Amino acid sequence: MLPPFIIEQIRRREEAQRRNSDAKQPRLELPVDAYRPVNEPDGADEDRNRGVIIVDL
Template identity: 50%
Template sequence: MLPPFIIDQIRQREERERSIRDQPALQLPLPPKRPPLPQADDDGRDPDAPERGVVIIDL
């Protein structure tokens, strides 16, 4: 048999958890999520622009 104060603590904890769980929740009518747009491989750069980069020459 558990001491009365432990039983009381368990009861209080269960009541707190129940009150948190039973609180009304706000439900907003959100529009459905759209899938992300496909990303271009060229990151939006001009296709006619010359390729740029870094060249390292070790002498």
């Protein structure tokens, strides 16, 4: 079993390597609207709040 400080050091090195490899990968920046349009309800809420009807024959 390795001492905890060695395990922590190995973990930090692996994270640094992962960050470096991620930084080298090309990225695509997507334009995001500063203000998102407010979605109007399309009736889906009405369907969810209808309730349950039990018919006993």
